Every structure is written in structure tokens, then in C-alpha cells.
Amino acid sequence: MTSSPRSPGRPRAGIDDEVFAAALRTVDELGYPGATMDRIAAAAGVAKTTLYRRWPSKGALITDCLIHTFGPLPPADDALIETAIRWLAGKISEPGVGAAFAGVFVDAYSDPTLRELLSTRFQAPYLEALQAKLDQPEAEILLLIDVVAGTMLHRMGITGSPMAKTDVTALTDMVLGHFTGGRRSRTR
Amino acid sequence: MTSSPRSPGRPRAGIDDEVFAAALRTVDELGYPGATMDRIAAAAGVAKTTLYRRWPSKGALITDCLIHTFGPLPPADDALIETAIRWLAGKISEPGVGAAFAGVFVDAYSDPTLRELLSTRFQAPYLEALQAKLDQPEAEILLLIDVVAGTMLHRMGITGSPMAKTDVTALTDMVLGHFTGGRRSRTR
DNA sequence: CAAGTTTCGCTACCGTTGGTATCGATACCG
DNA sequence: CGGTATCGATACCAACGGTAGCGAAACTTG
Numbered sequence: 088m089t090s091s092p093r094s095p096g097r098p099r100a101g102i103d104d105e106v107f108a109a110a111l112r113t114v115d116e117l118g119y120p121g122a123t124m125d126r127i128a129a130a131a132g133v134a135k136t137t138l139y140r141r142w143p144s145k146g147a148l149i150t151d152c153l154i155h156t157f158g159p160l161p162p163a164d165d166a167l168i169e170t171a172i173r174w175l176a177g178k179i180s181e182p183g184v185g186a187a188f189a190g191v192f193v194d195a196y197s198d199p200t201l202r203e204l205l206s207t208r209f210q211a212p213y214l215e216a217l218q219a220k221l222d223q224p225e226a227e228i229l230l231l232i233d234v235v236a237g238t239m240l241h242r243m244g245i246t247g248s249p250m251a252k253t254d255v256t257a258l259t260d261m262v263l264g265h266f267t268g269g270r271r272s273r274t275r
Numbered sequence: 276m277t278s279s280p281r282s283p284g285r286p287r288a289g290i291d292d293e294v295f296a297a298a299l300r301t302v303d304e305l306g307y308p309g310a311t312m313d314r315i316a317a318a319a320g321v322a323k324t325t326l327y328r329r330w331p332s333k334g335a336l337i338t339d340c341l342i343h344t345f346g347p348l349p350p351a352d353d354a355l356i357e358t359a360i361r362w363l364a365g366k367i368s369e370p371g372v373g374a375a376f377a378g379v380f381v382d383a384y385s386d387p388t389l390r391e392l393l394s395t396r397f398q399a400p401y402l403e404a405l406q407a408k409l410d411q412p413e414a415e416i417l418l419l420i421d422v423v424a425g426t427m428l429h430r431m432g433i434t435g436s437p438m439a440k441t442d443v444t445a446l447t448d449m450v451l452g453h454f455t456g457g458r459r460s461r462t463r
Numbered sequence: 464c465a466a467g468t469t470t471c472g473c474t475a476c477c478g479t480t481g482g483t484a485t486c487g488a489t490a491c492c493g
Numbered sequence: 494c495g496g497t498a499t500c501g502a503t504a505c506c507a508a509c510g511g512t513a514g515c516g517a518a519a520c521t522t523g
Contacts (some may be wrong), residue, residue, distance in 0.1 A: 096498025097490040106456050118385030123480065133500045139482065186384065193381030196374065197306030203288075206433055230445055234422060239431030241421045244384050245394055257418055265449035282467025285519040312508065322472045327511065 099141075106131045109153040115183030119190025124148075146194040146201040149187050149225055154209055156184060160216045167220055168266060174257050179239050180249040189240050204214075222267070236263060258273065287329075294319045294326065294339040302337075303371030307378025312336075334382040334389040337375050342397055344372060349403045355408055356454060360423055360447045367427050368437040378426050412456070422450060 110249035112123040124145055128135040142148035157178055163170035179185040195202040210232065217228050238258055243249045250258075297319035314334055332337035335381040347365055348404040351358035367373040383390040396422065405416050426446055430438045438446075 092294075092493075094388070094498080095492045095496070099499065102445035103324050120480090124482080125480085136483085136502080137500065140499075143482095145481070183495070189381065189384050192429075193377065193384070194434050196381070197308050199435070202376065202433070202435060210433065226300050226442065227445070230426075230449075232441055233426045233429045233450070234446070237425030237427070238418075238421045239425070240429065241380075241425030244380050245390070245421070247387070247390060254414065254418055257415070258422070259450060262423070263417075264452045283467070283521045285471070287470065306510090311496070314513080323510095324512085328470075331511095334511070396502080415484080452487065452488080 100131055101227065102131065102137070103141075103151075103155070106148070107155050108131060110149060110152045111156065111181075111183035113183075114187045114190070119149075119186050120246060121191075122187075122190075130162075144198075144201065145202060146191050146198060149191040149194075150201065151210060154182070154187060154220060155217065157209075160213055167217075168226050168231070168263060169259055172219070176239060176250060176255045179243065185240075185243045185249055189244060192240065201226065221266075227266070231262065231266070234258075287459050290319065290321055290325070291329075291339075291343070294321060294336070294405060295343050298337060298450065299344065299369075299375060300369035302378065304377045307337075307381075310375075310378075315429060318437045321426075332386075332389065334379050334386060335392060336380075337379040338389065338392050338397060341372070341376060341379065344369070345397075348401055356419075356451060357447055359405070361443065363423060364438060364443045367431065373428070373431045374436055380428065406411075407455075416456075419450065419454070422446075 106127070110122065110127050112126050113130050117126070125133050125139055127148075128138050138148060142151065161170060161174050179188060191205065195205045214225075214228055214232065217231070218225060221228065223231075230255070235258070239250055242254070281308055294315070298310065298315050301315050301318050305314065312326055315336075316326050326336060330339065333460050349358060350360050367376060377387070379393065383393045401414075402420065405419070409416065411419075423446070427438055430442070449455060
């Protein structure tokens with residue numbers, strides 16, 4: 088009684104994966120503004136109205152897409168911060184991901200609803216995971232996230248392409264220097 | 276003969292200051308997407324066609340507005356990086372500036388023309404100024420800019436309000452730790 | 464003063480986009 | 494079978510960035 092096994096009516100078709108893939112493909116080809124809801128729908132072989140039946144806005148769709156694409160933080164026994172930074176850099180480099188990330192971020196800049204979604208559904212899990220494993224106050228973890236994500240997005244916005252490995256290393260170095268009390272963690 | 280003292284025809288009215296102020300006011304009130312060219316024109320007491328006669332696009336107008344608002348890097352005899360970071364944090368906190376900054380940045384994400392403008396006219400002068408005073412390779416200066424601006428914009432995008440002083444201090448600490456070889460510059 | 468030239472404000476207009484409404488058809492439950 | 498909810502399709506709307514064309518205004522030059 089706690090959960091009805093199924094509700095009446097036609098069941099929803101399992102199209103989420105297809106839609107997410109189509110969204111990333113379209114964003115990669117045409118950029119975030121060019122990735123129209125019409126075009127995403129067409130690329131996914133789905134009607135636009137179906138998209139709006141499931142996601143309240145384009146931003147919400149892309150946010151869901153990002154959540155699905157990024158998935159959980161990879162496990163790291165030892166060098167958590169290094170691992171997380173390189174993981175994020177790798178994800179952002181995947182086709183469409185960086186542009187989608189930046190685009191939804193910009194949308195959220197002036198849409199409180201979307202900002203809430205982005206903060207609660209996308210960022211919060213990573214915040215909690217980091218907080219659980221890193222013995223640091225919340226403010227420091229939030230700064231860590233701002234620095235890492237902000238830097239990569241800024242770089243991609245200015246240059247149009249993701250960060251080079253060298254710079255990712257430098258960024259890692261800089262962050263680690265702060266979080267390990269000024270000592271370098273190791274020369275790798 | 277090198278320069279004609281004045282060309283024939285009706286001279287352009289000196290409305291730039293008024294337009295920039297109106298743009299920031301409007302962005303502050305309604306956000307970047309809400310700051311329509313119609314509304315900016317109305318707020319400045321100017322026709323929309325006049326705006327398009329001077330700036331080729333909304334992004335170009337806002338970019339010019341930012342250049343005008345930020346002005347040159349403040350002089351700093353000693354603690355250049357600290358001064359620059361706090362100066363940037365202060366500017367971004369001014370009403371409308373942060374949102375305008377982020378908005379034009381997002382536009383540039385998918386508009387190569389605007390990206391070029393932003394990179395050449397807005398970022399380049401600061402890059403050169405920093406490079407002249409800081410004995411660092413260009414890649415490091417670029418990273419510095421990405422980290423500082425990216426972090427502040429990311430924070431503002433997620434929370435909706437500019438960075439608190441405490442966090443600016445922490446960010447400064449982190450950046451300085453990297454640029455002074457791991458040593459803190461001083462306890463302030 | 465009269466041309467000539469450029470900018471002004473104004474209105475009207477266009478294409479695109481996010482998002483909505485409505486429809487018959489379809490797929491499930493009881 | 495009836496009820497219900499989703500599907501695709503079409504049509505539609507308001508808003509926005511940007512453009513075209515106009516007569517009026519403000520200059521420079523003759």
C-alpha cells in the first residue's frame with residue numbers, strides 16, 4: 088500500500104537515455120543556444136511536447152542530462168582531490184558536456200528555479216560526498232567546488248575549448264597547496 | 276590632414292555614459308536576459324535603433340559597458356595579486372556588474388565574435404598589465420585570471436549573490452600560496 | 464542662406480525560440 | 494469494455510534580437 092506497483096494509463100516510454108544523448112549531441116554541434124528544444128526532440132526521435140511533458144524547461148532537461156552524464160564521484164582511496172579534479176576535467180572535455188554545463192549555468196544565473204535545481208540536485212551530492220571524506224568545514228568545500236568548476240568553465244568560455252592537461256595539473260597543485268596546509272602532497 | 280577636426284552631418288550625442296548606467300540598472304533589476312535592448316533603450320531615454328547604430332549586438336554593448344565600468348587595474352606597489360583580487364571582488368559586487376559579466380560571458384560561449392571581443396578588449400589589457408608586473412609565464416597569468424574570475428562567477432551563479440569577504444580572503448590565500456612558491460606572503 | 468551629410472526617434476516588421484493548447488491515437492489497468 | 498494517461502502532430506502565442514524605412518534635427522561646407 089505504500090507504493091502502487093503501477094498507475095493506470097499508458098506507461099511512459101523509456102526515452103530518457105535517448106533524449107540525453109541527443110541533447111549532448113545537439114549541444115556539441117550547435118552550442119547551447121543552438122540546441123533548440125525542437126532540434127533536441129527531432130534528434131531523439133520524439134515530439135517536443137513529450138519533452139515538455141517530462142521536463143518543465145530546457146534548463147531542467149539539460150540539468151537532468153548533466154546529472155545523468157556525470158554520475159557519482161569516482162571512488163578514491165587516497166588522493167581524493169586530485170582524482171576529483173581530473174575526473175571533472177575529463178567529463179567537461181566530453182563532447183557537448185562542457186557547453187551544456189556552461190549553458191545551464193548561465194540560464195540558472197537569472198532563473199531562481201533552475202538555480203535551486205542545479206544547486207540541490209547537481210551540486211549537493213558532490214558537496215556531501217566531499218564533506219564526508221574530507222575533514223574540512225563546509226565553506227572550504229564550497230570554495231573548492233567554486234574554484235575547480237569555475238576555473239574550468241571560465242577557461243572554456245574564453246578559449247572555446249577545454250583546459251589543457253598542463254593547466255589542470257597546475258590547478259591541482261594550487262588547490263592542494265591550500266588544502267594541505269601549504270605543503271605539496273607529493274611530487275607525483 | 277592626418278585627422279579631420281570634424282566630419283559633416285549631425286554629430287553623435289554623448290549618450291554612452293547614460294546607456295551604460297541604464298544597462299547596469301536594468302540588468303540589476305531584471306537579470307541579463309530580462310535586460311532587453313528595448314528596456315535598456317527606454318531606461319536610457321534613447322531609441323533602440325540608436326543602440327544598434329552604435330553596437331552591433333547586445334553582447335557587444337554589455338562588453339563595452341563592462342570595459343567602461345571596470346577601468347584599468349588599480350596601481351599596487353607591493354601586493355599586486357591581493358589588490359587585484361579584492362578589486363575584482365568589489366567590482367563584481369556592484370549592482371548589475373556581476374550579472375552582466377556572467378551574462379556576456381555566457382553569450383560569448385556560443386558566439387565566436389563576442390568571444391573574440393571579450394578576450395581582446397576586456398581580458399587582454401589585464402593580462403598584459405599583470406604580465407608586465409608579475410614575473411610569470413603567460414600560461415600562469417592566464418590560469419590566475421581563470422581561477423579568480425571563474426571562482427567568483429561560479430559562486431555568484433550558484434548562490435545568486437557575490438562572494439563573502441571571508442571566502443575572498445581564502446581564495447586570495449590559495450592563489451598566493453601557489454604564486455609565492457608555497458609560502459604565505461604574510462599574515463596580513 | 465541652401466545643399467549635403469549624418470544621426471536622431473519612431474514605427475513597423477521579420478525570424479527564431481521557449482513554451483502552451485488541443486487533438487485523435489495508443490497502450491495500459493481494472 | 495470503460496477509464497486513464499501518454500504518445501505524436503499541428504497549430505499557436507508572446508517575447509526577443511535585430512533590421513528597414515521614414516521624416517526631422519543638427520551639423521559642415523559652399
